[in-house]
Amino acid sequence: MSAKKYFTLIAIVTAVFVAFLYFSPKIFGSYTITVLSNIYIFIILAVSYNLINGVTGQFSLEPNGFVAIGAYVTAILLLSPEIKDELYMLSEPLPLIRDVFLDPSKPFNPFLALLISGFVASLVALTLAFPVFRVRGDYLAIVTLGFGFIIRIFLINNPEISNGSMGLDSIPGFASYFLIGIICLIVVILVYNIVYSRYGRAMKAVRDDEDAALAMGVNTFKTKTLAFMTSAFFEGVGGGLLASSIGSISPDQFTFMLTFQLLIIIVLGGLGSISGSIIATFLFIGGMELLRPLDDSSWHFGPIHGIPGLRMVVFSILLLLLMLFARRGLLGDKEIWDYIKIKRRINE
Amino acid sequence: MDIGFVLQQIINGFSLGSMYALIAIGYTLVYGVLRLINFAHGDIMMVGAFLTFILLGIFTGWKFQHINMPLFFTAAGIAIILTSIVGILTYVIAYKPLLDKGAPKISLLITAIGISFFLESLFNVIANQYLGGTYQAFYFPKWFSKIIHIGDITIPILTIIVPILTILLLLLVLFILYKTKVGIAIRALAFDISTVKLMGANSNFIIAFVFALGSALAAIGGIAYAMAYPSIDPYMGMLVGLKAFAAAVVGGIGSVTGAVIGGFILGFVEVAIPGFFPELGGWKDAFAFILLIFVLLFKPTGIMGIDFERQRF
Numbered sequence: 001m002s003a004k005k006y007f008t009l010i011a012i013v014t015a016v017f018v019a020f021l022y023f024s025p026k027i028f029g030s031y032t033i034t035v036l037s038n039i040y041i042f043i044i045l046a047v048s049y050n051l052i053n054g055v056t057g058q059f060s061l062e063p064n065g066f067v068a069i070g071a072y073v074t075a076i077l078l079l080s081p082e083i084k085d086e087l088y089m090l091s092e093p094l095p096l097i098r099d100v101f102l103d104p105s106k107p108f109n110p111f112l113a114l115l116i117s118g119f120v121a122s123l124v125a126l127t128l129a130f131p132v133f134r135v136r137g138d139y140l141a142i143v144t145l146g147f148g149f150i151i152r153i154f155l156i157n158n159p160e161i162s163n164g165s166m167g168l169d170s171i172p173g174f175a176s177y178f179l180i181g182i183i184c185l186i187v188v189i190l191v192y193n194i195v196y197s198r199y200g201r202a203m204k205a206v207r208d209d210e211d212a213a214l215a216m217g218v219n220t221f222k223t224k225t226l227a228f229m230t231s232a233f234f235e236g237v238g239g240g241l242l243a244s245s246i247g248s249i250s251p252d253q254f255t256f257m258l259t260f261q262l263l264i265i266i267v268l269g270g271l272g273s274i275s276g277s278i279i280a281t282f283l284f285i286g287g288m289e290l291l292r293p294l295d296d297s298s299w300h301f302g303p304i305h306g307i308p309g310l311r312m313v314v315f316s317i318l319l320l321l322l323m324l325f326a327r328r329g330l331l332g333d334k335e336i337w338d339y340i341k342i343k344r345r346i347n348e
Numbered sequence: 349m350d351i352g353f354v355l356q357q358i359i360n361g362f363s364l365g366s367m368y369a370l371i372a373i374g375y376t377l378v379y380g381v382l383r384l385i386n387f388a389h390g391d392i393m394m395v396g397a398f399l400t401f402i403l404l405g406i407f408t409g410w411k412f413q414h415i416n417m418p419l420f421f422t423a424a425g426i427a428i429i430l431t432s433i434v435g436i437l438t439y440v441i442a443y444k445p446l447l448d449k450g451a452p453k454i455s456l457l458i459t460a461i462g463i464s465f466f467l468e469s470l471f472n473v474i475a476n477q478y479l480g481g482t483y484q485a486f487y488f489p490k491w492f493s494k495i496i497h498i499g500d501i502t503i504p505i506l507t508i509i510v511p512i513l514t515i516l517l518l519l520l521v522l523f524i525l526y527k528t529k530v531g532i533a534i535r536a537l538a539f540d541i542s543t544v545k546l547m548g549a550n551s552n553f554i555i556a557f558v559f560a561l562g563s564a565l566a567a568i569g570g571i572a573y574a575m576a577y578p579s580i581d582p583y584m585g586m587l588v589g590l591k592a593f594a595a596a597v598v599g600g601i602g603s604v605t606g607a608v609i610g611g612f613i614l615g616f617v618e619v620a621i622p623g624f625f626p627e628l629g630g631w632k633d634a635f636a637f638i639l640l641i642f643v644l645l646f647k648p649t650g651i652m653g654i655d656f657e658r659q660r661f
């Protein structure tokens with residue numbers, strides 16, 4: 001694709017999507033808008049998770065930890081000292097946590113808060129990546145899975161930082177439906193550019209054959225670390241948006257369940273496919289809403305009736321079936337326009 | 349420092365460590381043969397404890413009264429056998445088709461996470477629907493919790509039995525690995541899977557045997573864990589399983605003796621640090637991962653130091 005064609009395409013996509021963002025609140029009800037903004041946040045998380053899992057091929061289970069970091073950093077930065085004094089019931093907030101405002105008379109800039117959330121998450125990612133990527137093997141999965149638990153333990157055991165298991169609420173809701181949509185668009189375009197850049201090609205080389213990549217002069221340690229940090233950055237930003245759009249956060253929101261849902265999304269869409277992740281997010285969140293009755297014990301359909309927790313059984317069977325029979329997901333590691341192109345070529 | 353207090357901590361550390369060791373052996377065996385972190389292994393341990401609980405419930409009409417030794421060992425024995433079957437089934441249904449297709453490693457790992465989550469949510473539904481709640485108290489014969497006095501330290505019998513049982517089981521596993529035909533086959537498989545197939549060994553049977561052995565040990569570990577805490581829940585295997593894997597890496601993944609040593613070390617760390625520095629008590633669950641990160645930084649091959657290109661077990 002030539003540069004001119006590429007920019008035209010991005011301009012068209014942006015225009016169409018912004019128009020949709022502008023008009024959709026006038027067409028749909030508030031329930032649909034809530035689900036849609038949830039979908040946009042999940043697209044941010046899924047696309048960035050796909051970067052490390054699908055594009056670089058390093059199996060990682062980190063999203064819940066980094067989303068939690070992003071959510072808490074944003075919340076702590078945006079809450080004013082007076083509100084924090086009221087919120088922190090279990091222990092006095094640390095002075096550093098209480099007075100993060102540089103200028104107490106002005107509220108903290110939410111965009112700066114999102115950026116800081118991303119940076120904190122990617123710094124943590126760097127410290128995790130250093131021991132893990134020095135050795136070959138699937139240690140990343142186990143270390144990131146353990147890291148999710150450690151973040152939870154940290155949040156619960158340090159009430160002077162995070163208000164313990166009670167969590168934080170009345171977080172300023174700067175993340176409107178429109179803003180979440182715009183940030184989602186920016187993240188998708190950024191990740192797409194990374195994947196189809198020199199760094200993205202290095203990541204795919206690491207995924208396909210690490211020895212060959214090393215022989216061709218790719219610094220595999222650096223490539224893996226960069227992919228992991230980028231992924232963590234966007235997950236931190238997504239966490240900040242999540243905190244602001246929900247308005248209240250607690251350690252229980254960021255359990256392994258979140259990671260598991262994202263894992264199903266990226267596998268369903270195809271590991272390594274950005275457009276696949278986007279389509280799969282719509283399908284998955286839609287499916288979650290459709291299958292909601294399964295968790296409701298008053299619902300029944302013939303002999304089948306709802307049991308709390310049944311929905312997750314269905315989803316884990318879905319993941320196992322996907323791995324057994326449709327390992328490449330919806331789109332494999334290609335993008336949807338690649339298929340359109342191939343089809344056109346066949347027609348010619 | 350009071351010598352009795354130190355002794356008490358050492359015995360507690362041994363006891364906790366043996367549970368990690370029993371689970372870590374399964375991780376290390378499967379990793380040695382398939383190079384796969386079997387994430388579902390921690391949940392296999394939960395299945396073992398839950399099945400024992402359910403069988404005891406059936407035997408006593410859900411009253412859990414007058415549980416005597418024969419009843420308990422029958423329930424535990426059947427549960428261990430059933431758990432081994434569950435372990436074999438995870439291999440046959442989920443991993444084997446992927447291995448046959450030559451799927452990339454990441455597919456196997458995702459499948460492992462899928463099985464883990466499936467077992468957790470399945471038992472969550474069973475516990476909520478039929479047992480009346482996620483958390484259940486675990487009942488066992490009173491003899492196990494009888495307290496014995498040695499000098500000025502007091503310990504329940506269970507705390508002594510579990511480490512002894514672990515050492516005996518380690519010897520049994522080592523015997524199977526080094527003195528029996530199937531053990532030789534397992535070690536050969538760990539060395540070079542395709543050559544073993546060419547030599548006419550039934551690799552599927554051997555791998556299934558490895559899964560069964562690992563699952564049986566995990567079930568024993570799970571029952572011991574449930575007795576020590578005395579409660580069970582569908583998510584109990586997740587964190588314990590992760591810690592046991594960390595223990596296996598600390599000891600040197602691929603080595604059975606290493607797994608047991610790693611388990612004991614982790615047990616000591618988890619008992620001793622909160623024992624001597626009570627303010628760190630809340631961080632207990634994080635020690636395993638900090639230990640794991642240090643091992644990866646300084647000695648990735650672990651204590652038993654197996655060079656993966658040369659020898660295994």
